[in-house]
Amino acid sequence: MFGIFFEVRVRLQSEYQLAESLVSSSGVTSTIEILKPRNGRSFIDFSTLTVIREINHAGTGGLWAELVSNRGNEKQTLTSTPVSEIGCVYHLVTEARTLYLIKLHSSKKTPASDKVNVKIALTKLFPGFEAGGPNTPSNIDPWLIIGDESSIIVGTDRTSCFARNPIALRMEVLCDSKRTNACPSGGVGVYNPGYWGMNIEKGKVYKVSMHIMSSDAVSLTVSLTSSDGRQKLAAHTITGSKKSFAKWTKIEFNLKSRQNNTNSRLQLTTSKSGVIWLDQVSLMPLDTYMGHGFRKDLSLMLANLKPQFLKFPGGNYAMGNYLRNAFRWSETVGPWEERPGHFNDAWGYWTDDGLGFFEFLQLAEDLGASPVWVVNDGASLNEEVSTATIASLVKDVVDGIEFARGGPKTPWGSVRAAMGHPEPFKLDYVSKEIKNVGCSTTEVYHSAIYPLALHMNSRNYQKFYSAIKAAYPEVNITSSCDRSTISPSNPADLYDVHAIVSEYAVTGNDAGKGTLVAALAEAAFLIGLERNSDVVEMASCAPLFVNDNDRRWSPDAIVFNSWQHYGCPNYWMLHFKDSSGAALHPTNIQISDYDQLVASAITWQNAKDKSNYLRIKVVNFGNRAVDLNISVAGLANGIEMSGSKQTVLTSSNPLDENSLLNESLRSEAGYGYSYGTGELRRHACLLNGTVQVAPVSIPLANAKLQMGVSVRPYSLTSFDVLLEASKHCQHLNSEAAAVVAAAARANPTMRKDCIVLPEFQ
Numbered sequence: 217m218f219g220i221f222f223e224v225r226v227r228l229q230s231e232y233q234l235a236e237s238l239v240s241s242s243g244v245t246s247t248i249e250i251l252k253p254r255n256g257r258s259f260i261d262f263s264t265l266t267v268i269r270e271i272n273h274a275g276t277g278g279l280w281a282e283l284v285s286n287r288g289n290e291k292q293t294l295t296s297t298p299v300s301e302i303g304c305v306y307h308l309v310t311e312a313r314t315l316y317l318i319k320l321h322s323s324k325k326t327p328a329s330d331k332v333n334v335k336i337a338l339t340k341l342f343p344g345f346e347a348g349g350p351n352t353p354s355n356i357d358p359w360l361i362i363g364d365e366s367s368i369i370v371g372t373d374r375t376s377c378f379a380r381n382p383i384a385l386r387m388e389v390l391c392d393s394k395r396t397n398a399c400p401s402g403g404v405g406v407y408n409p410g411y412w413g414m415n416i417e418k419g420k421v422y423k424v425s426m427h428i429m430s431s432d433a434v435s436l437t438v439s440l441t442s443s444d445g446r447q448k449l450a451a452h453t454i455t456g457s458k459k460s461f462a463k464w465t466k467i468e469f470n471l472k473s474r475q476n477n478t479n480s481r482l483q484l485t486t487s488k489s490g491v492i493w494l495d496q497v498s499l500m501p502l503d504t505y506m507g508h509g510f511r512k513d514l515s516l517m518l519a520n521l522k523p524q525f526l527k528f529p530g531g532n533y534a535m536g537n538y539l540r541n542a543f544r545w546s547e548t549v550g551p552w553e554e555r556p557g558h559f560n561d562a563w564g565y566w567t568d569d570g571l572g573f574f575e576f577l578q579l580a581e582d583l584g585a586s587p588v589w590v591v592n593d594g595a596s597l598n599e600e601v602s603t604a605t606i607a608s609l610v611k612d613v614v615d616g617i618e619f620a621r622g623g624p625k626t627p628w629g630s631v632r633a634a635m636g637h638p639e640p641f642k643l644d645y646v647s648k649e650i651k652n653v654g655c656s657t658t659e660v661y662h663s664a665i666y667p668l669a670l671h672m673n674s675r676n677y678q679k680f681y682s683a684i685k686a687a688y689p690e691v692n693i694t695s696s697c698d699r700s701t702i703s704p705s706n707p708a709d710l711y712d713v714h715a716i717v718s719e720y721a722v723t724g725n726d727a728g729k730g731t732l733v734a735a736l737a738e739a740a741f742l743i744g745l746e747r748n749s750d751v752v753e754m755a756s757c758a759p760l761f762v763n764d765n766d767r768r769w770s771p772d773a774i775v776f777n778s779w780q781h782y783g784c785p786n787y788w789m790l791h792f793k794d795s796s797g798a799a800l801h802p803t804n805i806q807i808s809d810y811d812q813l814v815a816s817a818i819t820w821q822n823a824k825d826k827s828n829y830l831r832i833k834v835v836n837f838g839n840r841a842v843d844l845n846i847s848v849a850g851l852a853n854g855i856e857m858s859g860s861k862q863t864v865l866t867s868s869n870p871l872d873e874n875s876l877l878n879e880s881l882r883s884e885a886g887y888g889y890s891y892g893t894g895e896l897r898r899h900a901c902l903l904n905g906t907v908q909v910a911p912v913s914i915p916l917a918n919a920k921l922q923m924g925v926s927v928r929p930y931s932l933t934s935f936d937v938l939l940e941a942s943k944h945c946q947h948l949n950s951e952a953a954a955v956v957a958a959a960a961r962a963n964p965t966m967r968k969d970c971i972v973l974p975e976f977q
Contacts, residue, residue, distance in 0.1 A: 243843070247806040269532075270530060271530065274761035276567045278411075279511055283422070285408060360408075363399070385493065387493075422471045426495070429461055429493040433460075436454045437452070449477055451471070508582060524584075534590045555572060588647050617687065622640060646692070697711055718755075720755060728771065774787055784873070788909070792934050834935075836933070841929055855919055857919075863912070864931055
């Protein structure tokens with residue numbers, strides 16, 4: 217304990233020293249000239265696109281708050297299943313009782329034991345119920361049995377009342393409460409560990425929902441317990457006569473936890489003999505973001521980015537390695553019990569589609585963002601639908617737009633209305649990525665990653681475009697092609713990569729799991745987009761979320777497990793953007809023998825208090841501190857004497873990363889730390905005894921048109937200079953003016969803002 221406390225104490229002290237040194241540096245000297253905007257040029261919301269991709273268990277077992285893994289028992293095993301790895305794709309194939317890995321587009325077979333542990337590979341590929349399609353009984357993983365084979369037999373059969381989800385769990389209980397064949401203490405049954413443990417919090421309420429059928433009277437206890445079953449957090453017993461449960465019956469109730477446990481499980485036990493069938497077992501916290509089923513802490517992290525566009529469901533997940541595993545929007549709407557779910561073969565895990573098309577649209581609305589729907593256009597990584605048979609997929613996309621935008625009495629709009637949203641969603645953007653046309657500037661990349669991309673028939677794209685525009689001419693269609701490829705065969709409203717930078721990320725050894733230097737590189741890239749904002753409308757980093765237990769890609773912006781989360785340096789970097797609708801000021805940097813500096817300047821308005829600021833952003837990639845002499849010209853407004861601030865994202869090592877909070881330090885950490893006089897505000901907590909890489913803000917005392925400031929090595933610094941109020945002012949009548957004038961005379965420092973008083977005219 218002493219060692220942990222000592223480490224925290226040392227780090228706290230070093231953080232304070234870091235803050236004190238933000239205003240002093242030595243080494244390189246540079247001059248930055250900030251000029252008047254050219255022709256009042258403004259740029260739009262290019263940096264506020266956020267992509268939600270089902271990768272890294274970002275949605276299933278992450279953003280979507282469902283705690284039960286495989287609630288409907290429908291997971292399926294494929295005889296030939298792709299195993300995705302960065303840079304290549306393999307197939308798992310069984311042959312003569314031996315598991316082989318076959319690389320895509322290659323006939324060479326490698327024994328799986330040479331590449332991966334077979335047991336681990338299968339577990340990661342199929343981490344849930346393996347119904348095996350029509351074949352039962354089957355594996356019930358991750359559900360596990362409580363009791364041995366002398367007291368209970370558990371399997372699956374096809375007795376479910378849901379036609380699209382025919383597989384149910386069957387428990388044949390052999391023991392009872394009698395001495396001759398007494399059940400063990402606590403009973404027998406099954407339990408579900410969730411996604412690497414369920415986070416159950418004291419005082420919180422959780423909704424349990426399930427369907428039950430029985431051959432006899434029922435006495436089934438539903439409990440929240442610790443991972444070993446010994447700590448009881450909450451329990452409820454379902455009882456009923458044989459007649460009550462002779463047919464499938466839906467049961468719903470709430471459980472209120474008496475204690476905290478970050479690694480809990482849901483268990484169902486009984487001491488009564490007979491056969492019980494279970495199906496569609498769900499456990500959801502009642503306290504979710506906006507009450508719509510999203511994990512609150514992760515949703516707030518997303519909301520804090522203030523996205524103006526939310527793009528889903530993401531490229532590879534939308535199209536699948538094979539079309540049978542593509543995201544089918546119509547199978548993800550309606551009651552969750554009737555959604556069949558599907559295997560996410562792009563990233564190797566099952567999704568129950570609780571986070572479906574409706575939920576994506578709802579999340580965008582809750583965030584105040586415009587949804588951008590990535591549609592499946594009949595092409596997967598390895599397959600392509602011919603033009604002769606593409607009509608049904610075209611109709612499916614048009615139907616999807618009707619689901620979102622149609623009135624409550626239209627065929628698909630009525631389905632949305634029945635789900636509780638009679639008003640249409642504002643779906644104005646449809647994205648067709650990767651596979652629409654051979655694109656000149658993206659062919660090299662696509663030919664390496666998506667081998668069939670260049671063979672996509674352009675007539676397919678034309679059919680989608682024409683059908684969407686005929687039914688919904690106001691919907692914007694985005695193309696994955698470069699704008700230079702515009703032609704009658706490739707029409708679109710927005711183009712990637714020159715109108716939309718749909719996904720960017722800094723990867724490689726130095727990027728690690730999300731390093732400071734990677735965030736600085738992305739910051740410089742965004743500055744480049746600001747300078748080219750006349751042609752760039754949107755940009756987004758991706759992937760956004762990663763479950764720390766299933767990292768399929770690095771780096772990511774937000775890392776989480778069942779109960780913790782943190783933002784990587786690039787997440788905090790995104791808080792520096794605020795360039796929506798701002799005016800771009802040309803900048804000139806004069807510096808000798810140092811090429812590690814990038815800068816930009818904008819004037820922007822704070823949405824909360826409507827104050828106007830000049831923001832000067834400086835990225836310093838190098839290991840030398842820089843003294844800056846800033847000269848500002850052409851401002852329409854003057855600079856206030858106070859209210860300006862300096863915000864810095866930096867650390868002592870460019871390869872520093874953030875990490876999950878060590879539980880033993882949880883009580884020592886907190887948000888909004890203050891030091892000294894309270895000038896320094898910390899926007900994050902202490903993680904694993906080290907200071908998190910996150911923005912630090914201090915007042916900028918010497919804000920003026922000509923000022924000297926400093927930037928630290930390996931840093932992103934924002935100087936936000938508060939401007940005087942606009943001269944476009946409101947004239948008051950004589951009575952109101954007299955009241956305000958009296959207040960102004962009593963308080964000479966009072967800001968007049970946009971009020972013109974008679975004595976000041």
